[in-house]
Amino acid sequence: MTDQAVDTDGVRVTGDAAVPDRFLGRTRELKELRADIERAGLDTLSGRKAPRARVLLIAGRPGSGRTTLAAELVRQVADRYPDGVLRTRLSEPDGTPVPVERAARELLDALQVPAPAGAAEDELTEALRAALTGRRAVLVLDDAADAEQVDALLPDSPDSLVVAVSEGPLTGISDVRPCTLGGLDTKSAVELLSRAAGSVRVTVDPRAAEGLAEQCQGQPAALVVAGGWLAVRPQAAVADLAKQLHTETDEGTPVGRAVQLVHAALPAPAARTLRLLSLAPAGLADPHIASALAGCSVSSARTTLDDFASLGLLHRVSSPLPQYEVPGCLHPLLRGLAEVHERPAELQLARARMLERTVRLLQSCRAITETDSPRAREKLLGMPRSLRFPHPRAAADWLRLTRPALLASARVAVGDGELDTLARRLMSQLVRAMVAHFGTQAAASDLYGLHALVLDVAERRGLNREKAAALLNLGDLDARTGRTAGALGRYRAALDAARAARDPYATCRAMESVGGAHLELGDYDRACDWFGRALTERLARDERAESARLYGRIGAAHTYAGRYGEAQRNWRAAVAWYRKNGDLAAQARSLSELARVQEYAGRPEDSLRTCREAVEGARRAQDTRLQAALHLRLADTLERLGDPASAAVHRGVAERMLGDEAPQDGSAPEQTAGTYESAEVASKFDAKEG
Structure with a gap:
């Protein structure tokens, strides 16, 4: 019920709650579609196994009930496809085709298959086909714009079924007979x-x-x-x-x-609200969006949206939040009414109000996570009650449920080109809110798209500082997903933009990132050169902590190249700078790396002495896990020197320390014996020695 x-x-009708749901009409079409599933294809008739999934096409004009028919068909045959039903829309409400890579990523998310941020279309579609291999699933591709979209998403598994919904035939996909709908x-x-x-x-x-x-x-x-x-x-x-x-x-x-x-x-205020809903991002509206567009209160906007739903002009989205969808068949009609009855300046003002309201909601969404910040609490209390979230969980739920509309808002704002200031604020707050609630890794795919939008605006407006920041962020995401060569190109472009903006921070950051990319690519000489350039800039501004870290990165690069003398000199410099800064833990880690290089250089006695000094530094820094890791290294070194008894003592000390520090949930303790580079040095050195 x-x-x-x-x-x-896309249009729902409110009916009598006492009457059970029942699909109306289309008996002949359903019978034909179900028969088409069983129909032998051309490959079967020729004696070959079907290489891809069977495709059914439901064609009809918007408003003809084509999506409803697809849903009813899927309901009737779902029990034959135990791996579930996947759905995605291939057109925006205004008719713009959805990029294939976005649709593929949505389907992979539904399958809970991780996809690298920024991956190309071919990589994503291949991952989708691999994920669907061996599955018996139904794939519903609603509002397909052309055959190329559908073809790119077709599973290779012949046991799956694809139900495509389109306005016309999908010429180019073989063995498809359209079911064309009339009234x-x-x-x-x-x-x-x-x-x-x-x-x-x-x-x-x-x-x-x-x-x-x-x-x-x-x-x-x-x-x-x-x-x-x-x-x-x-x-x-x-x-x-x-x-x-x-x-x-x-x-x-x-x-x-x-x-x-x-x-x-309709009364004039309601009629205007209805027209302005054509501006709702991705066709999704809620009381805040309607309130901002129409310039009315949130409560009155909620009442108006409910009235529209009762008229069949909207339908309610199944969500814990009050959300409504503008039907795809009505969107162009409402847009036409808005263009006739509203001046362009009024439409632009409504867009601006909507973006400003979204920015403030995102600010509130992020501020609720900063529970230890008095300034954040004060800012949150200064907001209207309707914009505040009661607790972080409510804010996270809102961010997750409105994510499609928020991302669509960013895309539309950037595409508009006339509200770039608001678009920049929106993207900045959206990135911060996603990082605060979901973390950089979990939100990497969305962040990649947002940074790309920031780059578009920065290039259009000649904002070199923001261009450098966007390129650095995109480069970091490329590097994390193994696209190191692409990351290097981003970092070099970021360096040019940072120099044009005369931004010393971004310049040093870009130099170091270029060095890191060369290091990952195995070009150790260039890595040392770029790290050295960044170090010169840091030293000139007396940035001691950053200088110490760069000395360590140079030492790691020399270690990769087998230049152990240079590596030791740079690690000693890092130790000296950390000592000046009073950073005992970092000093102990650098001593640990120095001991490792000394061992690689064939100087075990010096390594043993340095490692003991590192243990003492870790003890004074009260870093128990680092102490334990260093005791294990001491044990390995003593075994190589022929002192198994002393090695056993140090190993026992390490085991007791790790046992005392073990997490209550039984997870493994975090390794903190060295930096990211040090772990790579050890693995690469061991592989080379092997």
Whole structure:
């Protein structure tokens, strides 16, 4: 039982809660589609095994009930596909095709298959096909714009089923027979009208109901809107509405004429809100978005959205939050009404209000996580109550549930080109909120897209500092996913932008990143050169902590290259700088790396002495895990020197320390004996020696 009875291509109708959900009409189409699943394909007839999934195509104009038919078909055959149903839309509400890589990533997320941030289309589609191999699943591709989109997402598994929904044929995909939809039969159309408007008036005047269904040409969306108009006007007769639709201009579609009639009958504030919902990102609206667009209170916006849902102009999204979707068939109609009734400046102002409200919500979403910051708490309390979240969990849930609309807001704001300042603020707050709630690694894919948008705006506006920051962030994400050569190109471009902006921080950061990319690529001489350039800049500004770290990176690069003398000199310099800074833990880690290099250089006695000094430093720094790791290294060195008894003593000390520090959940203790480079040095050296 539900009060959302029928989904007509994105339009839901409110029905009697006492009447169970039941699909209306389309008996012949369903029978043909189910028979088409069993039909032998051309490959089978020729004696070859089908190389790909069977594709069914449901073709029809927006508002014809094509998505509803696809959902009913999937419901009927779902038990034959135990690996579940995957759905994605291939067009934006305004008709813009969705990039294949975005659709593939959404499907991989639904399969809980991780995909590297910034991966190309071919890599993502290949990963999707690999994930679907051997599965019996149904893939619903709604609102496909062309055959290329569908073809790129087709599984190689012949046991899966693809149900594509499109306005026309998908020329280019073999062995596909489209099921083309027209209007509903008269009986089903009248019943749909009865569900939306109530059964009494339809029963009293069945001829008028049939005439109204004919005026709507049996189109489900038009019938739902017409029924909603009748539902909120209990005194109006069905014949009255049929007469009004008949006297309307013959131009446009039946749903267009019905929407025009409903729009004309709405109070002026509600009519304006309805028109402005065409600006809702990804066609998703909530009370805050509607409130910002219309310039009204959040509570009145919620009431208006509920009224629109009862009219069939919106449908409620199944979500813990009050969310509504603008049906795809209505979106161009509302946009046309907005262009006719609103001046361009008013539309731009409404967009700006919506973006500003989103920015403030994101600020609140992030501030609720900063529980230890008095300044953040003060800023949060200064916000209106409607913008505040009661606790971090509520903020995280809001961010997760509104993520599609938030990302769409960023894309639309950047594409608009006239609200770049707001777009930059929006992307900045969205990045911070995602990092605060989800972490950099979990949000890497979304962050990659946001940094790319920041780069677009920075290049368009000539903002070299922001361009450098975006390129550095994109380079870091490329490097983490193994695209080191691409990361190197990003870092070099970031260095040029940082120099143009005269930004010393970004310049040093870019130099060090270029060095790190060369180090990863095995070009140790260039790595040392770039680390040295960055070190010169740091020393000139007396940045001691950064200078000490760069000495360590240079020492690691020399170690990779087997230049142990140079490596020892740089690690000693790092130790000296950390000692000046009073950073005992970093000093102990650097001594640990120096001991490692001395061991590689064939000086075990010096390594033993340095390692003992590192143990003492770790003890004074109260870093128990580092002490334990150093005791293990001492044990290994003593064994090589032929002193197994002393080695056993140090190993026992390390085991006791690690036992005392073991987490309560039983997870392994974190290794802190050295830096990231040191772990790589050890593994590469061991591999070379092996």
